[in-house]
Amino acid sequence: MIQVRHTLSAASLPSITEFSEPISEADEIESVLHLQKLGDEAFHRKNFHQAVTFYSDALEIDEEHAQLLSRRAIANSHLRNYKQAQRDAEILVKFNPHVSKVEHWSSILAMCYEKLDKPKQAISSYLKAIQLDNKHRDRQTDRLAQVVSRLCKKTNLVINLDKALSSQLMVIGETLAKxxxxxxxxxxxxAVISLRPVDRGEELDAHFLMACCFLDNKEYEKALDSFRQCLHWHLVTSPGYTVRCYLRMARICFTIEEYEDGVVYARKVISLCEDDQDQRDDEKKKEKFINMWQEMKEWLVLAYRALGDMGTALEQAELYLSSIDSNSQDREIASKAHLLIGFLREGNGQYLEALDSYQEFLEVSKRVKTGQHG
Known part of the structure; x- marks a missing residue:
């Protein structure tokens, strides 16, 4: 067996020992082909250990030879040497991102990650393989679903393989998010957004849910950009998304203390809730709108207080309180509103009025407790 220990890029350098003759590039190529042939023969005999040895010897000469790296990765995977197979597959995907076999290498890499209990990396690689390989999409999607199912312990993942790929991926994405x-x-x-063709409704859902994932991951700037993009799409095609986008944008702005933008978005939510609330016959949906409206009203008060506009904060708090029903369901909310107004009045130097608010808070709180124990 020929033993040569330098790469094609080093062909012009001296030989591997000071006593040997320089080896020509043609000899190196011949050596690589010979070793590859020996490796392939061993592979077909299922002598994977020997195949890996021959491929490794050939790669000592030409370390970036894609076919050799690919075959060594496959041979190592048969030997369950997944770390070694992973390294070769990573090199192939990284340095050959646009060649025709990258989907095959991504699939090998995904399998290695899966076997090495690296589910998140496996998900990324399976997605790449799915996007690039039309022929084996069903198989790759099934493997992806298996990885996600093992990763997600709380949510039972069920996908319908008879449905479109985008629908299957939407279920997988929602499972991961939940x-x-x-x-x-x-x-x-x-991945759903990049598919062509893709159902328009699913594409819109994917944009919105992606924005929600950015928010859950506390990537606030990306979340804001994504929700803004959602608004651009949804205002034209799906107005139902609008209030949910503005609600989350307001929450983000209040969280990162961008109060002025938060006030704008909160007012949008309040306006949309007031426009739609009375038109909804569905009690559950109506309750959701009421809860959103109440949340944004409270945030408005806190935002104006943070901005130092105590007068407007107090005005908003009083408007909020006046709109809350006096029934038992809203008593706890009303008690908090009285307390907040008390704080604001005290901050404004309106001490007598603040005492009245604190007294109201105590009385309403007492009724809440009586109702709970009654």
Whole structure:
């Protein structure tokens, strides 16, 4: 067996020992082909150990030879040497991202990650393989679903293989998002968006859910950009998304203390809730709108207080309180509103009025407790 220990890029350098003759590039190529042939013969005999040895010897001469790396990765995977197979597959995918076999290498890499218990990396690689390989999409999607199913312990994943690929991926993405893996969810929804053709409704859903994943992952700027993009799409085609986008944008702005933008978005939510609330016959949907409206009203008060506009904060708090029904369901909310107004009045130097608010808070709180024990 020929033993040569340098690469094609080093062909002009001296030989591997100071006593040997320089080896020509043609000799190196011949050596690589000979070793590859020996490796292939061993592979077909299922002598994977020997195949790996021959491929490794050939790669000592030409270390970036894609076919050799690919075959060594496959041979190592047969030997369950998944770490070694992973290294070769990573090199192939990294340095050959646009060649025709990259989907095959991505699939090998995904399998290695899966066997090495690296589910998030496996998800990324299976998604790449799915996007690039039309022929084996069903098989890759099934493997992806298996990885996600093992990763997500809280949510039972069930996909219908008879449905379109985009529908299957949407279910997988939603499962990851619900189970607390928003970063992987983003990757899945990005894959849905990149598919062609893709159902328009699913594409819109993917944009919105991707934005929610960014939010869950506390990537606030990306989330804001994604929700803005959603608004651009949804205002034209699906107005039902609008209030949900503005609600989350307001929450983000209040969280990152961008209060002025938060006020704008909160007012949008309040306006949309007031426009739609009375038109909804569905009690559950109506309750959701009321809850959103109340949340944004409270945030408005806190935002104006943070901006130092105590007068407007107090005005908003009083408007909020006046709109809350006095029934038992809203008593706890009303008690909090009285307390907040008390704080604001005290901050404004309106001490007598503040005492009145604190007294109201105590009385309403007492009724709440009486109702709970009654």
């Amino acid at each position: 189970d607390g893996f928003p970063r992987s969810g983003v990757e899945v929804f990005q």
